[in-house]
Amino acid sequence: MAIDRSKYSLREFLAFSGAKVLEDKKSVFVGTGLPIIAAALAQKTHAPNLLIVFEAGGIGPRLPELAISVGESRTFHRAVAASSMHDVMSLSQCGYVDYGFLGAAQMDMFGNINTTVIGDHDSPQARLPGSGGANDVASFSQRLIIIIAAQSKRTFVEKLDFLTTPGYLDGPGGRERAGLPQGTGPYRLITQLGIYGFDDETKRVKLLSLHPGVTVEEVVENSGFDIIIPDRIEVSPEPADEDLRILREEIDPAGIVLGK
């Protein structure tokens, strides 16, 4: 298996990889779970002035502990504003959000996400929660980051049962044709195997780096669609001891997300 479990857990690695994508002095609109942890780690390491935004109205908090919900009081702890959803969503629609950050279960080659239903919509095999704020985050953010903890043929699919949240829709120009804000869309994708980008021309998933010990074959085998494999592939950086200490002692000491 890919990741050296004697040093860190898979989820710790994913949170670290997510944090690395985020930049100081930029804003990020985060979803529940790993995205919150990644943003908190970035804020405590290389991006102290990362502006974290929550959909229910928390703007710019200093997260004191893991937020269980994107609408709870931790999301406006020592924040610059405790506002409203209308405010946050409007600011996002206006272009104030640099990064959107979402977890996902099922995705296609253009970064479109399903969190609504498995099977038929009106008589579902499995009913899932729906969009929540995910569609809005993906519609409005300049660049979307997606984490999928379990890449496989079941989660990387040729065709989604339901297109809940927009990636590049049907490919190049798809978002603009539909009316979504210009120049937006998926930017990075992080799984247990590697870190991916999206090809400029085709807007399809493209491998950027493999996690230590992972092979290209594993990446290819664990996908229901063709992933673009470039000639040059990096190795994903590993978390340093200090990153792990912050994750374990400051961000999620109870292991609620990272311990899973």
Next chain:
Amino acid sequence: MEELEQCKGQLVGWHDPDEAREWVRHNKSRDLKDKTMSAQEAVAQFVSDGDFIASGGFGHSRVSMAIIYEIIRQGKRNLTMAGKTAVHDLDILVASGCVNRVEVAYSFGHELRGLSPASRRMVQTGRCQVIAETSNAGYQWRWLAAMMGLSFVPTRTMLGTDTLAYSSCKVVKDPFSGKPIALVPAAYPDVAFIHVHRCDVYGNAQVDGIIVEDFELSRCARRLILTTESIVDNEVIRREPWRTSIPFMVVDAVVEVPYGSHPCEMPCMYYYDEDHIAEWLRLSRTEEGVDEYLQKYVYGVDHFEDYLELCGGVRRMKYLERREFLREPMTAPWR
């Protein structure tokens, strides 16, 4: 305007803007009058079978649980609920058979705690119907359109997705930019319930922390039941009127219920009761467990105070207060 896409979700809660104005003229009093009553009276008077209902707050935060329990006790039926990040409230209303239709932005889940066994079972066996999809922004802009007295609000979210295709929106060509734009239809719930930190007997209310979408929801609901942690003198409101987020004339009932959001959080006061939520998540895996929970915590008690005693009383509430202020460690008993 050129219509580009007609979506297939069922339109719920929409009224013609002139009809909506007429309703307000005849049914919303501008008289400063005492609206205090019990939860039993408020639900009996303002919630009817078949209503379209909406619950304030967000997820498990600042939820009017005293009203939710009372709706179940009074056996209301065929309710349609706004699934605007509705979690525990929606889950037990669906599980108890009160709500059988939902318009979904986020439903059937408990965020980080996992999915809702009870309400998913009801959907997957056809006993609860999803009548439309939308997003969180999409939903709260339905309230915004209604509170503005308009038919719709335009937005650039959801375009190109199945979420939009299964919503009750329309897509048109924006007459200014020439680009496609989604029109989110106004929604006026028949009744909404919002839990606030404090209000006076007339319903002038203050909310600490994020207001989420209750600014809009309070103003568009045809009937609004406020539950409040405490009732304060009108003078408290008038001393700092800039803190009023809900003014009295949109309020129909005021119910004083300390700890009235339990087991959900009341920001700046008390935290989630994770043990209680975990008990629900465990019991609701089976239909028998749902019955056991409802028998114990809803049908078995007449008043919210008795329910709080069952949940550990003052001692437990003091713990939840310390937890809110980070003086107790995190727990995750549902893991």
